Amino acid sequence: xSLDELRNKLSAVDxxxxxxxxxxxxxxxxxxxxxxxxxxxxxxxxxxxxVLDMGxxxxxxxxxxxxxxxxxxxxxxxxxxxxxxxxxxxxxxKGNGRRVLVIGGAGKMGRWFVDxxxxxxxxxxxxxxxxxxxxxxxxxxxxxxxxxxxxVVAAPLAVSGRILAQLxxxxxxxxxxDIGSLKSPLLxxxxxxxxxxxxxxxxxxxxxxxxxxxxxxHLIFCDVGNADATAAAKELFAAxxxxxxxxxxxxxxxxxxxxxxLSHALNIAFFTALAESGEAAPKLAKLSSTTFDSQLLVSxxxxxxxxxxxxxxxxxxxFGLGPLDALCEAAGRIRETVAGGDQEAFVELMQKGxxxxxxxx
Numbered sequence: 001x002s003l004d005e006l007r008n009k010l011s012a013v014d015x016x017x018x019x020x021x022x023x024x025x026x027x028x029x030x031x032x033x034x035x036x037x038x039x040x041x042x043x044x045x046x047x048x049x050x051v052l053d054m055g056x057x058x059x060x061x062x063x064x065x066x067x068x069x070x071x072x073x074x075x076x077x078x079x080x081x082x083x084x085x086x087x088x089x090x091x092x093x094k095g096n097g098r099r100v101l102v103i104g105g106a107g108k109m110g111r112w113f114v115d116x117x118x119x120x121x122x123x124x125x126x127x128x129x130x131x132x133x134x135x136x137x138x139x140x141x142x143x144x145x146x147x148x149x150x151x152v153v154a155a156p157l158a159v160s161g162r163i164l165a166q167l168x169x170x171x172x173x174x175x176x177x178d179i180g181s182l183k184s185p186l187l188x189x190x191x192x193x194x195x196x197x198x199x200x201x202x203x204x205x206x207x208x209x210x211x212x213x214x215x216x217x218h219l220i221f222c223d224v225g226n227a228d229a230t231a232a233a234k235e236l237f238a239a240x241x242x243x244x245x246x247x248x249x250x251x252x253x254x255x256x257x258x259x260x261x262l263s264h265a266l267n268i269a270f271f272t273a274l275a276e277s278g279e280a281a282p283k284l285a286k287l288s289s290t291t292f293d294s295q296l297l298v299s300x301x302x303x304x305x306x307x308x309x310x311x312x313x314x315x316x317x318x319f320g321l322g323p324l325d326a327l328c329e330a331a332g333r334i335r336e337t338v339a340g341g342d343q344e345a346f347v348e349l350m351q352k353g354x355x356x357x358x359x360x361x
Contacts, residue, residue, distance in 0.1 A: 024076065025083065032084035036091055042084050042241050043215050048077055082213045085241055086119065092239040095121030099174075103127045103141045103163055104154035108209035108306075109179060113152050120239075122150070146172035150236075153178040157185045157312045164189025168196045175232050176200045181260060181309070183222060183249045185316045190224045190249075199229040204252065206259075215241035222249050254319045262323040264310050267302040269327070270295060 001009070035042060052070055059069035100117045104110040105126030117124050125148070127141030138144040141163065151172055153160045160178050164186055167176060176198055180186050183202060193200040204220040211217060219242045223230040234244055247255070274284070302310075314320050337346040 021076070025080070028080040028083060029087065032087050035084070036088055042088055043081060051077065078213060081215055081241070085213060085215065085239075089116075089119050089239045090121075093121040094236060094239065095123070097121065097123055098149040099123045099125065099147070100150040100152065101125045101127060101141070101144055101146075101148040102152045102154055104156075104160075105137075105152075106130045107154060109205065110152075110154035112205075112209045112211070113154060113179070117150070120236075142166070146170045146174075148172065149174045151176045153180075156309065157182055157316055161185045161189045164200075165192050168192035168198065171196050171198060174199065175229055177203050177229070177233050179203050179205055181313050182256060182317050183252050184318050185312075187249065194225045198226075199232065200224055200226055201229040201233050202249070203233060204256075213241075216243070218243050218245050220245045220247050220252065222247055222252055224249065253317050256313075257317050257319040257323045260313050261317060261320050262327060264302060264313065265324055265327055267295075267299040268310075269331075271299045271303055 032042070034040075052073055055069045055073045056066040059066040095117065100122045102110050102114050102117070102124060105114045105124070106128035110126070110128065114124050114126060124136065125144055126137040127139075127144050128137070129139055131137045131139060133139055133143070146167065151167065151174055153163050153167075153176070155163055157180050160180055164176075164178060165188060168189065176193060177200065178186055178190070180202070181204060183190075183204075186202065190200060190202060202222040202224055204222070206218040206220060207214070214237075219237060221230050221234060221244060223246070237244065274281075314324070334346075334349065336342070337349065
């Protein structure tokens with residue numbers, strides 16, 4: 001066959017693959033409906049393992065790279081789960097026309113919540129300084145009023161604290177919650193809402209605005225003193241596969257200082273060291289190692305994110321300096337062991353880290 005004939009033959013195979021993927025997605029939709037009718041959970045880890053094991057076995061029989069087949073099947077499984085989760089959220093339609101105000105609804109996470117509530121059948125209203133006044137959006141949130149079933153505060157941390165305090169004066173009757181990455185700057189406003197008799201709680205989504213599948217993701221719920229409000233907030237996410245975590249307000253910021261503060265600082269230090277190293281980026285781009293490439297991927301994501309939010313996470317957390325000090329101390333100890341040629345101390349550091357990480361399972 002000529003090159004053109006071979007390419008045409010390959011294109012025909014690609015079309016059949018796409019047709020089979022479409023057929024698979026139709027079957028997935030039917031499976032999702034059956035699960036909802038039977039009251040079965042969306043995700044079945046045992047079944048996923050069977051699919052992957054079967055795929056690897058068949059790949060080996062047919063002389064195909066098993067890793068390639070597993071990667072393809074994992075992608076298809078993930079897409080299927082996204083579809084089933086989305087369909088379940090829509091089917092259960094917890095909104096029933098109830099009204100939601102998302103303050104900061106034009107921001108990245110604000111938009112995520114707007115879309116999430118809209119998919120459940122809520123009538124969503126956006127309040128954000130970047131929008132134009134309209135029927136369902138307001139530049140100033142106070143113009144929207146507080147006559148809503150749910151009010152979500154998704155503004156920057158410093159602003160959110162003021163908004164919560166203002167809401168306490170207006171005493172909304174609906175459920176109120178913030179989605180702040182830190183709780184220290186919000187404590188006064190949250191307590192004022194609670195004292196005013198409002199149904200208030202506090203959330204922290206441990207995922208980004210591009211998240212489509214909530215399975216394996218965590219959503220933290222911090223009860224501020226109104227258990228009914230926290231339960232109502234949890235119910236909003238009952239149709240999803242998100243893992244709900246309960247956490248005290250004080251514990252939250254101390255742990256987040258490590259989970260976000262330390263990890264952000266580590267990546268900022270990494271790309272800062274590279275940027276100030278004097279080594280040209282094109283030269284380093286020609287070099288590759290598994291660890292370096294993996295670290296670059298994470299650091300690039302951090303570098304592209306909102307620097308103002310990242311500064312708030314570092315600066316407004318009263319527990320924030322501890323992990324930063326620990327990071328500086330750890331880097332200093334590594335330098336000392338390398339400069340002093342102390343191999344035993346270096347090995348001890350790695351072993352200690354290996355033992356700690358093993359505790360995570």
